[in-house]
Amino acid sequence: MKDKADVLQGTLALMVLKTLDVLGPLHGYGIARRIEQISGDLLAVNQGTLYPVLLKLEQEGSIASEWGTSENNRKARFYRLTRGGRKQLQAETQGWQQTAAIIGRFFAVKAEDLK
Amino acid sequence: MRPLRRFRRRLSSWTTRAQDEERLRAEIEEHLALQAAESIRAGLLPAEARRQALLKFGGVEATKEDYRDQRGLPLLETLMQDTRHALRRLRLAPAFTTATVLTLALGIGATTSIFTLVHAVLLKSLPVARPGELYRLGREARCCYMGGYSQDKEFSLVSYDLYKHLRDNTKGFSELAAFQAFQPLFGVRRAGSPEAAQSCPGEYVSGNYFVMFGISAYAGRALAANDDRPGAPPVAVMSYRLWRERYGSDPSVMGSVFNIDNKPFTVVGVTPPGFFGDSLRGNPPDLFLPLNTGPFVEVDADLNKLDTHWLELIGRIRAGAKPASMEADMRVELKQWLRSHWGEMSANDRAAFPDQTLFLTPGGAGITAMREQYEHWLRILMMVSGFVLLIVCANVANLMLVRGMERRRQTSLSMALGAPASRLVRQPLIESLLLSLFGGAAGLGIAFAGTRLILRFAFPSPPGFAGVPIAASPSMPVPAFAFVTSLVTGIAFGIAPAWMATRVAPIEALRGASRSTARAGSLPRKALVVFQAALSLTLLSASGLLTAALQRLERQDLGFEQDRRTIATISPRFAGYRTDQLSPLYRRIHDSMAALPGVSSVALCLYSPLSGGGWGTGIWVDGHPAPGPRDDHFAAWNRVTAGYFDVIGTPIFKGRGISEQDTASSRKVAVISETFARKFFPNEDPIGKHFGLTADTARQFEVVGVAKDARYLTGTFGERILPLLFLPEAQAEYAHSNQGSLFLRDVVILTRPGASLSAAAVRQAMASVDPNMPIVTIRGLREQVATQFAQQRLIARLTSLFGLLSLVLASIGLYGVTAYNAGRRVNEIGVRMALGANRGDVVRLVLRGALALVLFGLLTGLPLTFAVGRFLGNQLYGMSPYNPAVTLGAVVALGLSALVASFVPAFRASSISPVDALRTE
Structure with a gap:
């Protein structure tokens, strides 16, 4: 159970970084919406889980945040990618692609191929 | 790197806690508002929109909880919370808190103060450079002189000659230093000063003593090997304490001449404040004199006596030297040295020769007698x-x-x-x-x-x-x-x-x-x-x-009376007396004290009961077979003036005490104790029998009296009283020998019942005999006994x-x-x-x-x-x-x-x- 949550959190962090990379500075709700749009179910319930992830990323220095004004003229916290975050994103993207490629190949292999 | 940064942030986050909490609340609020606004745009009623938003967000409180866990270090925070809570609770119960803290303070305080002593006496090393490199000769501390060419159990004290032999032949030591096992008092007086000499503990040390300890002088210079050779100008090093307390840290002390036992010495340096010599003990030395100045100070110095063992050894070993193999080498050297003195050895020494051995033990704590x-x-x-x-x-x-x-x-x-x-x-x-x-x-x-x-x-x-x-x-x-x-x-x-x-x-x-x-x-x-x-x-x-x-x-019955007895401890040596001047001096002291008002009688002795002094000897009884190497023929002996037994209050059971009739020209007599009589004259009447202190003088002394047993030696309370013998001062061989035992130390003064004797009067009487004669201490015999307990x-x-x-x-x-x-x-x-x-x-x-x-x-x-x-x-x-x-x-x-x-x-x-x-x- 815990392992699954960890994986989820790790993936979620990567999604946040990618989202900020693509869309630029965004508030929490925006990020949640974006991830929801792309990943579908993952964040459909429990948008709240996003906030601890944002905090962790900020503590690690991958993202930074500041107060700004949202589209409905309310005070909102905007997150943006830092240089460190961009580097981390690149590294992790590469890692993910590699992993995905390897796993992909594993799934592609059929029993008779190994004979 | 990143986890580290995060940890730092988390660590510091507790300062911004309230702020962070508010920020999260605002963010969640904003999140919900945006979500609700979107739902409203999609046509939902505001209340329903809000409900949906909350549902979608998930548990708000759970999120906050999760967020807090991420934010700080929860363990630390709850710990601090608990601590604050505990402090508050303790403050609310002041009576309980005070009582408990006080009780605990008593318990912990008692244990800690005892531990302070344990640490200082049992655990601490000497305050010298790298004490781990120091090794000493001997396993047990021994005091203070051993004679002959054999020692029981281990050879732990050495003569100067044996020291030089070990020093020159053992390779593992970078320095091997020797110093006196017994710490004598010296009479010290700055040359030209009118004051009487004052007594200071001191010791003779080899020239490399300070080099070996890695101690350099606080002021002036320490002793060097050059100072410790025959004919070198006599120099001394003074303790920081003496320098500060008696001479007010006067820099002119360096290079000044001091009379030590009336012999001129130049003080060349002062030891550093923390240094207290080679062993932890009650009276750390205030003066360090080179071994070779011994003969300069006293005619009867031990320096060149081959078979008087009076030195302790501590050495610093070279890096990589193995103490075990050094010990083996030194055992061989000891045997070599003993063999080279075969001619002088007694039959008993020769018999004990195969058993002679020595031990090298860690010496970082110095001589651990006190331990x-x-x-x-x-x-x-x-x-x-x-x-x-x-x-x-x-x-x-x-x-x-x-x-x-x-x-x-x-x-x-x-x-x-x-x-x-x-x-x-x-x-x-x-x-x-x-x-x-x-x-x-x-x-x-x-x-x-x-x-x-x-x-x-x-x-x-x-x-x-x-x-x-x-x-x-x-x-x-x-x-x-x-x-x-x-x-x-x-x-x-x-x-x-x-x-x-x-x-x-x-x-x-x-x-x-x-x-x-x-x-x-x-x-x-x-x-x-x-x-x-x-x-x-x-x-x-x-x-x-x-x-x-x-x-x-x-x-317990100590065998002497304590009331009305005052002991004045003197040291004629301080005033520079020669042994041939002593007998008349004792007479003058006796007369001058006896003339004091209230004084009933006076006698002098080598050491009074339980004063810390003691002299021992072997006994050879005339007509008895000579004792073998393992036979106990030990007795303690004392030298006293006429009338001593009456003054100290020890009854004579048989015969008579030492009296005026015992003179240099009359037959040599001795008074023995009951235990002596039982031990050396079992089943016979000792009066008129003879004994001696060496193998060839068994007819030296005739027993004229048997006194009640009295306790003289300290530190033996659990044991039986040792055999004692008393020799008359008047028959001391002033002409032949120049021994330390000729210098009587204690004046015993008996006052009349009801009379009192002031210390000032005693000092004055002594000053009338010789203004240079210092009195080391004056105290009642009762007090002297009490300090033993x-x-x-x-x-x-x-x-x-x-x-x-x-x-x-x-x-x-x-x-x-x-x-x-x-x-x-x-x-x-x-x-x-x-x-x-x-x-x-x-x-x-x-x-x-x-x-x-x-x-x-x-x-x-x-x-x-x-x-x-x-x-x-x-x-x-x-x-x-x-x-x-x-x-x-x-x-x-x-x-x-x-x-x-x-x-x-x-x-x-x-x-x-x-x-x-x-x-x-």
Whole structure:
């Protein structure tokens, strides 16, 4: 159970970084919406889980945040990618692609191929 | 890198906590608002939109909780929360807190002050460079002279010649230094100053002594190898203490001439402040003189006597040298040296030759005579203070348990609300730790004061002397010890209450408090009381044993009278007397003292009883076979002037004492003690028999009298009195020998009944004989004897103090438990009284419970007291550790105070009105 949550959190962090990379500075709700749009179910319930992830990323220095004004003229916290975050994103993207490629190949292999 | 950065942020986050909390709240609010706005745009009603938004967000509080966990370091934060909470709780109960902290401070303070001594005496190295490289000759400290060419068990003292042989042939030492085992007093006077010489402890050391220790001078220069050769100009190094206290840190001391025993020495340097020589002892040396100046100071110096062994050795080994192989080399060198003196060796020496060996032991602590002397009693004190600490722990644990009981409802409520057990355990534990840390801090203060007091009593030193170089202010290991002790203590007394906390059932919260039937907690509390009673019985009987032993010591028949006797200690050597001038000098001193008003009679002796002095010799009896190498033919001897036995008050049983009729020209006589007579003249009348002090002079002395046994030697209280012999001063061989024993040290003055003698009068009388003659000390013989028991008295008093403390603590503990239990039984008592029980029945009921505990404690304590009695062993000076009177006394003392402690709550319980008791339900 815990392992699954960890994986989820790790993936979620990567999604946040990618989202900020693509869309630029965004508030929490925006990020949640974006991830929801792309990943579908993952964040459909429990948008709240996003906030601890944002905090962790900020503590690690991958993202930074500041107060700004949202589209409905309310005070909102905007997150943006830092240089460190961009580097981390690149590294992790590469890692993910590699992993995905390897796993992909594993799934592609059929029993008779190994004979 | 990233985790590290994160950890730092988390660590610092507690400063921004309120801000962060607000930020999260705002963010969530904003999030929900945006979500709701979108739903409203999609056509939902605002209320429904808000509900949907909340649903989608998930648990707001759970998110916050999660967020907080991520934000800071939850463990640290809750720990701080608990600490703050505990502090608040302690502040709310000032009486409890003060009492507990004080109790703990007493326990920790007592243990710490004893540890200060243990550390200084048993654990610490000398304050010299790299003490780990130092090795010394010998396993046991020996004092102070050994003669001949064989030594029992091990060769640990060496002559100058043997030192040079070992130094020049052992390769592993970078420096091997020698110094005197005995520390003489020197008369010191700055040249040209009008003051009389003052006595200072000093020692002869080899030229490389300071180099070997890696000590450089604080001012001027230290001794060098060049200073220690025959014919070198006589120089000396002075201790920092002497320099500062007597000469006001005067820089002109360096290069000045000082008369040491009336011989001119140039002081070339001052040792650094912390340096106290080669061993921890009561009178650290104030003067360091090169070995080779010995013959310059005294005609009869030991320096060039081949078979007088008077030097201790400490060496610094080279890097990589193996002490074990060096030891083997040195054993060979010893045998070589002995063999080269085969011609001078006695038959007994030759017989003992194959057994001669030596040992090299770690010497970083120097010569550890003091360690050997004090080890046992420091252990006793450490054990006693440990017991007190245990009792303190038990007492505080008891108090904590009561607090835990009071908190039961709160605890069960917390549990019902889902508080984790770990948190519930932690709370009382933190409270205990805080209490014990406060107690430890206060205890350090007590330890500081206590150590000073103990040092004063334990190592008394005459005014003007340095005293034992142990600082009362705790050095680094001592606070560390106190801290660790506090922690361990806190855990020890906190663990039970903490454990109790987890055993609370949540259901209890729902019950009414007075309805609570659970007796949980009463068993551990009872066990603690039993434990306390047992320990306190042990301490009481230990203190009883030590006190009884002390009384036995003080009341023993010493064989001489103490009242009306004053001892003036002099040192003719200081004033530069030659031996041929001594006899007339003694006569003048005698006459001048005897002329003082109130003085009845005067005699001089080499050393008075229990003065710390002592001379020993072998005895050869005329007409008896010569003693073999393993035969004990030892006797202590003394040189006294005419009339000595009357002055000191030792009865003569047979024959006569030393009198005026014994002169240089009359036959050589001796007076012997009863034990001497029994040992050397068994079953014969010793009067008229002859004996001698060497193998070829067995007819040297004729026995003219037998005196009552008297105790002269110190440090042998547990043993039988040694055989003694007395020689007349008038028959000393002033012409032939130039021995130290010719310098009589003590003047014994007997005053008339009712008369008093002032020290000033004695000094004046001495000054009229010779203004340069210093008096080292003047004190009553009773006082001189009493100082011999100072250690013993200190242990007895401290143990009694600790015993009393433990008795009080145990009584408080018993009182607490009895009162608490009686309080819980108010209902029951009410019912009983309503049914016709009278007050006596109630008192008996409560008392029975309490006294059963004490009885149990006594039963557990008894075997422990016997074990402790055995451990005390030789501190009892021959008294049996199984002393029924003492044990009975301890039992009665404990029983009585237990009765008082439990009677008060019992009486109070019996005065409850049954109506009130039932109403409280």
